[in-house]
Amino acid sequence: MSDIIVEHGTTSDGLMAARVDGLAYIAIPLKEGFSIVSGWKLNRPIGEWSRSDVYCAESAVADEVSFRAFIADIALHVRQRNALGRVxxxxxxxxxxxxxxxxxxxxxxxxxxxxxxxxxxxxxxxxxxxxxxxxxxxxxxxxxxxxxxxxxxxxxxxxxxxxxxxxxxxxxxxxxxxxxxxxGRELSAAESFTRDRQQFAHRHAKDWVVISAVRSSDHPGMVEALATVGGDRKSHETRRFLVRVGEYAAGRHGFVIVPSRHRNVL
Structure with missing residues (x-):
């Protein structure tokens, strides 16, 4: 495989960054870890780059070690891609x-x-x-x-x-x-988003599942959650429930209402 150039450095605004054969990557700090955002054909030295030079979110990593591992994976990908001789x-x-x-x-x-x-x-x-x-x-x-x-x-x-x-x-x-x-084998819910969603749908087929939610203007500290049975978005039968702001989270497949805890409102 032909060799490629891999550079690591720090941007003008103090962010971890790397260049892989014309591809630019900057690690943007999150509350926890970093979001890797990419750009294309940044020919300037890495020290002159800034957050505004990249625009495409690629992945998330925990720390500098993980960022460097991501860059190494990209470098291997580019070497293999070049060796494939695509035209x-x-x-x-x-x-x-x-x-x-x-x-x-x-x-x-x-x-x-x-x-x-x-x-x-x-x-x-x-x-x-x-x-x-x-x-x-x-x-x-x-x-x-x-x-x-x-x-x-x-x-x-x-x-x-x-x-x-x-x-x-x-x-x-x-x-x-x-x-x-x-x-030739079945996937578990842990191995497949679709299988996990199907399992969720089966488990909560008779429950009220939220299909939309807004911060309540009439009930401070509460979310007004519109729900249907099984989360069916085509259903005409809907109910509105109050959920505490700190409790509400959409989750991977939807928020399930617990009638004994979440009050039904008109």
């Missing part, structure tokens, strides 16, 4: 998201297209036929938000280790049926 080009192709404005050829028959508003992979007929049936989409188009993970799982040798890990996480969280068919 950037322009192909005048109509996609489900509009005309392609730029394209990256991953391999023969596998092309990633970017448009003005969206992006995704196009697999030709042969490549799409070569996909595992659990991953294959008819037509060969795989959008960039989540379906790209099907392509990465179907042709892992064309993706970096970091991309493979991200794809596996995406499949577990959003397409657990496909993941289970691919690997």
């Amino acid at each position: 950037d080009t322009i192909l005048r192709v109509s996609t489900p998201w509009g005309m392609s404005q730029s394209a990256t050829i991953y391999a023969e028959g596998i092309v990633f297209h970017s448009t003005a508003g969206h992006a995704g992979f196009k697999l030709d007929r042969v490549r799409n036929a070569g996909m595992n049936p659990a991953l294959r989409l008819s037509g060969g188009w795989y959008e960039e938000d989540a379906e790209w993970a099907f392509v990465a799982a179907g042709y892992p040798d064309l993706f970096t280790y970091r991309e493979q890990v991200m794809a596996d996480r995406a499949l577990r969280d959003w397409y657990p049926d496909a993941w289970e068919a691919l690997y």
Whole structure:
């Protein structure tokens, strides 16, 4: 693999920062830990960077050791990506998201297209036929938000280790049926966001679950929480409950009302 340049330093406003082959990363302090925010083509010395130079939230880390580990992972990803020999080009192709404005050829028959508003992979007929049936989409188009993970799982040798890990996480969280068919075992709720949500929905199918909430103007220190049975947003039967501000937290899948503790109000 070709070597790349990795630099660490401190920004003009005293923040941890690093540059990896043209990619810029700054660690923004949070109440606990740091948010890693990235930018592109910051050619100035790191000491001249500032918080305003980066704009894309990437991850969160606990400390400097974790930040450096994140940067090392990015460096490995860039080395592997460069070694894969992807080719950037322009192909005048109509996609489900509009005309392609730029394209990256991953391999023969596998092309990633970017448009003005969206992006995704196009697999030709042969490549799409070569996909595992659990991953294959008819037509060969795989959008960039989540379906790209099907392509990465179907042709892992064309993706970096970091991309493979991200794809596996995406499949577990959003397409657990496909993941289970691919690997031949069931996912637990702890392994999949969707499976966890399904378990929550089953457990609270008869409970009142909050679908929206606002700070109450009539009841100081309280949140007015609008809830439906099972958190069904299509339901026309709603009730409004009062929850103490310090207690209310939306949670991963929703806040569950306890009628004996949360007063129902008109």
